[in-house]
Amino acid sequence: MSIASSSKISSDLRKQFNERFGNRARFDEPLAPYVAYGVGGPADVLVFPKTEDELSWIAHISREHSLPITTIGTGTNLLVRDGGIRGIVLSIRDTFTDIQILGKEDGCTKIRCGGGVEKPTLLNWAVERGYGGLVFSSGVPGTIGGGIFMNAGTKYGCYGDILTRLRLFDFEAGGREYARNELHFGYRHQSHITAKTLVAWVDFSLPDADPAEMRAEVERIIEERAAKQPLDYPSCGSTFKNPEGFSAGRLVEKAGLKGRRSGGAEISNKHANFILNKDRARASDILDLIQMVQSEVYSKFGVQLECEVVVVGEEPYAQN
Ligand SMILES: Cc1cc2nc3c(=O)[nH]c(=O)nc-3n(C[C@H](O)[C@H](O)[C@H](O)COP(=O)(O)OP(=O)(O)OC[C@H]3O[C@@H](n4cnc5c(N)ncnc54)[C@H](O)[C@@H]3O)c2cc1C
Structure with missing residues (x-):
């Protein structure tokens, strides 16, 4: 028995992608190198769009050929199953990467940040210039788009706290901007971004702060995280959300599951809410542990x- 992918991209459609995107469209592309866990099968086609016009074309092709669209950031919170992803996979990590200063108001600098910008890049950029508000994200990997989708955060804050506006590209309805008061952000949750939308850019309001003080705090938080988290092996950080009133990691630990293995995957002995790719795991090993x-x-x-x-x-x- 062999394992095959059932790609739905016809040769005519491949030609259209090639004409439009050149080497920014890759067929039957293994996704493992694009995600933190380093596991998972291929995408029928992985595309790196640069503009909203290109997103509109992709949305049109998706509708015409009934091809689902999946957006990925840097895959630091994404587990791709071993059979891969059918349809069109989009990555904007190398393309929607502008950071612009929009202006200053009441001791805050307003910036616009592309959804593909990586969080540590934005954090360093802001700290160097004396723009505060992002220190909470020290040590959190991934793109800003993925961070907004997840409302990523730490005990020090989350992206919903500093966001003032965002632009979503809806694969059915096109681009639309939302003001902060139209959106709701909760614990690893937000109200408007679904699998059918892509975060194109986000505006943040960043209060003035001292670069040296921020740098020291960033280093302290990164050390604090490294002391508690198993960062030597691939993972997606916390596997489970903390249920109301409980710590997920403590429940896993109390259940005696630390160190439990399935194939190449292991529940960390250091932090029970981390499942690690310890030794050439397959996605199915990680799913078995979950x-x-x-x-x-x-x-x-x-x-x-x-x-x-x-x-x-x-x-x-x-x-x-
Ligand atoms: C070592 C480690 C530590 C971590 N620590 C934390 C932490 O402290 N706090 C925390 O909150 N998370 C943490 N994470 C999880 C992860 O970093 C965040 O959830 C991050 O925001 C995911 O970003 P990404 O670009 O990698 O998104 P991906 O993992 O690629 O995608 C996650 C989800 O976001 C969607 N998505 C991605 N980009 C976009 C976009 N542009 N528009 C719309 N949807 C999009 C995807 O479709 C998917 O549903 C950690 C992960 C690791 C590996």
């Missing part, structure tokens, strides 16, 4: 753990 933890924690404590990691793609298609 399901095992959910079932053990539920049977021991009656608490249903919700996955924070976004799982996409399909199981391998078996060919005889």
